[in-house]
Amino acid sequence: MNAKSPETLAKATGRRYRGVSNEERMAERRMKLIDAGIKVFGSTGYHTATVKGLCQEAGLTERYFYESFANAEALFTACYLHITDTLRDKLQKILLKVEADDLEQATRAGLNVFFTQFKESPEAARILLVEVLTVNRQLEELSLKTLYSFVEMLETLARPLIEQGGAGVPKSQLNSTLLASGLVGSVLYMAARWALDGCRQPVADVVENAMVIFKGVGHCLMNDC
Structure with a gap:
């Protein structure tokens, strides 16, 4: 024996x-x-x-x-969840430290965390932005649910500004979820392009480019567009 x-x-x-x-x-x-x-x-x-x-x-x-793990797909799912959970935790910790009435500071801080995560781990960026859409339908659906969770975070952050409306935008026509979805989508596509280029441009520059979009939406809501 x-x-x-x-x-x-x-x-x-x-x-x-x-x-x-x-x-x-x-x-x-x-x-x-x-x-x-x-x-x-x-x-x-x-x-x-x-x-x-x-x-x-x-x-x-x-x-x-x-x-x-039962197979490589199960490991991939665990990797995807680890990446998104880590990113969500970092964003939540940063946003909790920012003054509630300083929307610009909160947005810039959140964007810096988001793009820094990808700069430090291009592999994570590829998994989050590309690979998750190529595995199967279940992971596609998981990626959408994850996207919605980030939309909810941004919606909570931006709701006070959105609810103010603007001189040329009736409040009845504004939808905070749609606006937040559009902003998150623009950031994701920006991140995908940046990652495709090897994340060569400094994080600070990418954040400022993203801020142009956020500031533009904020200006339209606060003023007559």
Whole structure:
């Protein structure tokens, strides 16, 4: 009979091994696979990735891959959710620090977080903006739900300005969700173009270009367009 390793015994009994529980080790391995997935999916694309290649990037065996994920699609979904959750958390923390009545400062701070995230991780940008639309219908729908969550954040931020309306824009014709959707869409397409060019232009410059759009909408709402 083959002697079992201490780690195997710990896993079988649920005990701690070297001060780390089995659940903690599983979580660490899962995170390694997510990090590897972001790098692989975001550089060579989802459709060229293999479980073997993902495991090699993570430094883990396939046995540990299937411990956490049923297939590459499941890992891709986890990578996508990790990216969007991280971005959402960063945006929420920044916006909480900004004065509620300073819409311009809040918008600039949020845009800086958004574009900096892509600058620091072009692979994440590719997954969020391109690859998620190529996998299957379920992930397309997930990307739309995620987009709506960011629209809701922007709508909450901009609603006071939108509700003021403008001399040439009757309040009855204004729809905060539509306006927020248009603004988020413009930022996403701007980010996609910037990422396509290798994110060469400085983040500060991209933020100021995006601010032109936001300021333009704000001007139309505050004045007679």
